[in-house]
Amino acid sequence: MNQGPNRIFDEFAKLMTDAAGAAQGMKREAETAFRSQAERFLVDMDLVKREEFEAVQEMAGRARAENEELKSLVEALEKRIAALEKPAKPRTRASAKK
Numbered sequence: 001m002n003q004g005p006n007r008i009f010d011e012f013a014k015l016m017t018d019a020a021g022a023a024q025g026m027k028r029e030a031e032t033a034f035r036s037q038a039e040r041f042l043v044d045m046d047l048v049k050r051e052e053f054e055a056v057q058e059m060a061g062r063a064r065a066e067n068e069e070l071k072s073l074v075e076a077l078e079k080r081i082a083a084l085e086k087p088a089k090p091r092t093r094a095s096a097k098k
Contacts, residue, residue, distance in 0.1 A: 048056075
């Protein structure tokens with residue numbers, strides 16, 4: 001009769017081991033499904049990668065600096081044009097006779 005309770009415990013231990021294995025399998029399946037859904041969600045959001053964002057940010061910074069330089073150059077050229085377009089002082093008759 002000693003075999004009876006031991007056999008029941010062995011069967012119960014086997015059942016628990018199988019249940020733990022099945023639970024781990026279900027956990028892996030749930031993680032895979034969650035990852036898949038998360039990836040699909042991120043793709044649908046049309047997000048950019050960090051490297052791409054940083055590259056565009058750097059390009060925008062360089063473009064801003066170049067725009068500032070060009071703005072200064074245009075302002076300087078406008079001042080020179082304005083100075084060249086100023087009418088010369090009209091000659092008076094006295095200065096014209098000399």
